[in-house]
Amino acid sequence: MFAGFQGLIEDPILLLAIVSTVVGAFLIVAIFNLLISRLEKRGDLKKGKLVHMRRFFQIIIYAAAGFIILSMLDVNITGLVAGLGVGALVIGFGLKDIIENWVSGVLIMSGKTYAIGDVIRVGDLTGTVTDIALRTTKLKTYDRNEIIIPNSVLMREKIINLTGGKQEAVASLTFVIDYTVDAEKAKSIIENILKNHKSVIFSAKKKREIRFIFRNREWTNEIEALFWVNDPPNEEFIKSNIAELIHKEFKRKNILPPVPALMRKEYMTGQKMDS
Structure with missing residues (x-):
């Protein structure tokens, strides 16, 4: 030397x-x-x-x-x-995760997977990205909890970016109705409420349309509605309000939830059957 x-x-x-x-x-x-x-x-x-x-x-x-x-x-x-012997080995293992997180952070920052303000879904977590650092990414969930996720974990997980722009995000609601109910009538009610809701974006020109997925079960039918909202951070509150409006309209139009066959007539007429 x-x-x-x-x-x-x-x-x-x-x-x-x-x-x-x-x-x-x-x-x-x-x-x-x-x-x-x-x-x-x-x-x-x-x-x-x-x-x-x-x-x-x-x-x-x-x-x-x-x-x-x-x-x-x-x-x-x-x-x-x-x-350096064992000391270098210990330091190497200690730095492994740090370096992995840094490299992952650079890849995330240089790519366009997501940005601050986007609403993303990682596994079972959904939240708004509030910060992207070299080692970690911070999410704020709908219940206002802050989640800190190591970038190396994010690189290994499947990330779904729900934001279609700075102020748009795809949302979905699923409604379960009785198999005897006219599904088209139920979809018409859902679509009408969504089109007239102030937080829902509907524009065929911009491909911001309402779409439905229909699933037929043994005793029930499921209708999943997919639509765009204009306030991604408050998506859960918007969905809650929409679901409440739709359930009220369902009740008013006799759109039944799944009920046992013996109770169906009683539910529809509001009168008890003779025992």
């Missing part, structure tokens, strides 16, 4: 190579920062992402430059790392 430093003093070419490596590292970082600044001005990246991306990239470039310089100085990097 000391021989390498001695060679540095005696060999001006080696000194020039090291200086060039340092200058090159600074130039690469400067070019990267310029690129990030342009992306920021274009609106492709948000400020929250920039700080973390710059920091991560600088660490990688400067670390690479450091290893190159040590190699020029004839420092046995492999022996140096091996000499």
Whole structure:
């Protein structure tokens, strides 16, 4: 190692190579920062992402430059790392998850999987993205809980982005009705309420239409309605209000929920059958 430093003093070419490596590292970082600044001005990246991306990239470039310089100085990097022994192994395992999360964070930020403000579904969790950092992503659920998810977990999970834009999201409601009820009549009621609801977007031109999925069961029929809402963070509250309106209209129009056959006549007439 000391021989390498001695060679540095005696060999001006080696000194020039090291200086060039340092200058090159600074130039690469400067070019990267310029690129990030342009992306920021274009609106492709948000400020929250920039700080973390710059920091991560600088660490990688400067670390690479450091290893190159040590190699020029004839420092046995492999022996140096091996000499750390068990300590290096422990540190390596400790840093594994951190590095994995950082890499995942950079991939998420550089891609367009989701952005701050989007409503996403990860497994059983659904919420609004409030922050994207290098190591974690924060979601706020509909019950106002904040969930912090490691980015490495997100990269392994199936992510469904429910947001069709900054202020749009796909929502769904499922209604279970008795098998004797006219399904078309039920769908007509659902569609009419959805089209006239202030929080539902309906535009055939923009392909924001109401669609239905019909499922026939043994004693019931299921009707799932898919529609667009204009306030993704409050989707659950909107769905709750719509469901209440539809159930009231169902009751008014005698759209029965699933009921046992012996009780069907009683339910429809509101009179008790003779025992």
